[in-house]
Amino acid sequence: MIETQFADLTERHRHELHVHCYRMLGNFQEAEDHVQETFLRAWRSRSSFKGDLFRAWLYKIATNTCLDTLKRTKRRAGGTFAEVPWLQPFPDHLLDQIAPAEEEPDAVVVARETIELTYIALIQSLPARQRAALVLRDVLGWSAAETADALQTSVAGANSALQRARAAIGEQLPEPRPSELTDDERRLLEGFIDAHSREDKDAAVALMREDIRITMPPHPWLYQGLDQIQPLLARAFDDDSIGEWRLIATRANRMPTAASYLRAPGDSEFRAFKFDVIRVQNGKIAEITTFGAELFPAFDLPATLR
Numbered sequence: 001m002i003e004t005q006f007a008d009l010t011e012r013h014r015h016e017l018h019v020h021c022y023r024m025l026g027n028f029q030e031a032e033d034h035v036q037e038t039f040l041r042a043w044r045s046r047s048s049f050k051g052d053l054f055r056a057w058l059y060k061i062a063t064n065t066c067l068d069t070l071k072r073t074k075r076r077a078g079g080t081f082a083e084v085p086w087l088q089p090f091p092d093h094l095l096d097q098i099a100p101a102e103e104e105p106d107a108v109v110v111a112r113e114t115i116e117l118t119y120i121a122l123i124q125s126l127p128a129r130q131r132a133a134l135v136l137r138d139v140l141g142w143s144a145a146e147t148a149d150a151l152q153t154s155v156a157g158a159n160s161a162l163q164r165a166r167a168a169i170g171e172q173l174p175e176p177r178p179s180e181l182t183d184d185e186r187r188l189l190e191g192f193i194d195a196h197s198r199e200d201k202d203a204a205v206a207l208m209r210e211d212i213r214i215t216m217p218p219h220p221w222l223y224q225g226l227d228q229i230q231p232l233l234a235r236a237f238d239d240d241s242i243g244e245w246r247l248i249a250t251r252a253n254r255m256p257t258a259a260s261y262l263r264a265p266g267d268s269e270f271r272a273f274k275f276d277v278i279r280v281q282n283g284k285i286a287e288i289t290t291f292g293a294e295l296f297p298a299f300d301l302p303a304t305l306r
Contacts, residue, residue, distance in 0.1 A: 006046065010039045013055055015098045017062050019090070019110055023135050024066035026077075026124045028088040028295060034069065038062040059140070060150040063132050067151075070128035077124035081289050084121045085218035089252035089277055089291055091299045112254040113174040114139045117277055117289055120253065122169050129153075130168070133161035179254050185280045189256035192278065192285065193247040196260070199237035205230060209284040216290040246270045250299055252277050259296065261305050270305040272296040 014035060021031035021038075038061050042049075049057055077084040095110045113119060123131050129151060136142045136150060137158075148158035181189075188207055195203035205226060214223040214232070223229050236242060243264040250257045256278045261270035272293040279287035296303060 003043070006043060009054055010042060010058065013058055015094055016110075017058060019095065019098060019115065020059060020062055020135070020140075021066055022090055023114070023120060023123065023139065024063070024128075024131060025069070025086075026084060026088070026120050027086045028090055028298060030069075030086070034062065034065050038065050041065060056146070059136075063136065063150050064152075067128050067132060076127075077121065081117065081121050081215035081217055082220050082222040084124050085220065087117070087121055087124070087217040087289075088295060089117070089257070089275055089289075090115065091295070092251035092254060093300060094298075095254065110179075110254075111139075112177050112179045115253050116174055116255055116279075117253050118174050118279065122172055123165075126165050126168060130161045130165035133158055134165040137162050138166075181251070181256055182280070184283050185256045185278070188280055188283075188285055189249055189258065189278060192256075192276070193249060193258050196237075196245050196247050196258070199245065201230070201233045201237050204233055207285050209281065209286050212285060212287065214288045214290065241265065243267070244270070246305055248301065250275075250301065252299070255279060259299065259301050268306070272301065272303050275299075 017035045017038060018031055021034040022028060025031050025034065038058060041061050042058060045061075075086070081087060095115065098110050123134060126134065132151060133147055136147045137144070142150070144155045144158055144162075147162070148155045151158055151161070153161075191207050192204065195201075195207065208226060208229070210226055211224065212226060212229060214229055215221065223232060236245075243262050246261045246263070248259045248261070250259050252275065258276045258278070260273045260276065262273040263270040274293060275291040275295070277289045277291070278285055279289075281287075
């Protein structure tokens with residue numbers, strides 16, 4: 001197989017492998033790097049490909065590439081987003097590029113419940129091999145034998161890893177939902193953007209549950225309840241030394257998201273500042289996960305606005 005043919009074959013799987021590595025690692029940029037490493041390992045070991053499904057072969061390499069990294073770093077998450085400092089959002093427009101092709105009818109569509117931040121953060125708490133077993137079996141739909149082969153273990157070992165993973169987080173997993181935003185999610189995102197653009201603290205608070213939670217990875221900060229969050233809003237809206245806000249609606253992890261730009265006093269431009277990924281529950285904002293501006297290019301968003 002010549003290099004150009006190999007590149008063509010691997011490239012068609014780039015986006016879904018990126019999502020797979022993202023689930024394993026919880027970090028958009030690290031996942032992107034691991035896709036590149038997967039392709040490099042695949043090229044170097046191309047003679048070992050025996051004509052089985054090329055896609056499955058790549059997934060096996062990608063899984064073990066991630067496992068090698070997790071074994072070296074030995075990082076484990078806790079129970080909140082504040083305890084997953086490496087967590088990053090994943091742009092929806094890249095998720096939209098993943099769909100089963102005619103030649104790959106078994107390709108898995110990205111289900112909302114397996115890409116939402118709640119799911120990604122939750123599975124980071126699992127030991128790496130249990131996480132891999134859960135993703136391969138319950139997300140990709142692989143058989144026990146295929147999973148055992150990918151993890152280089154026995155079928156009994158793969159089943160044990162899956163059972164332990166399910167037992168650890170099964171009841172906390174998000175329920176299946178349509179990938180499109182609900183009417184409540186659209187309404188609350190519009191209201192969130194409007195309140196922030198007008199710097200209206202009362203309007204912002206009216207959108208939120210009493211027990212709302214805000215986290216800001218990679219910082220270990222957790223704000224719980226309106227009593228803790230109202231001072232944050234007051235500081236953002238009432239402090240003239242901060243500047244003026246402009247927000248744009250986008251989507252990350254199949255969730256409503258606002259991209260915020262800030263124009264500091266004396267500046268002529270609004271500059272990329274943060275993402276707020278919103279989780280809605282019972283018609284109110286239940287959780288906001290705030291990320292920095294480093295991924296604005298990945299979301300196809302400009303660095304500045306006038």
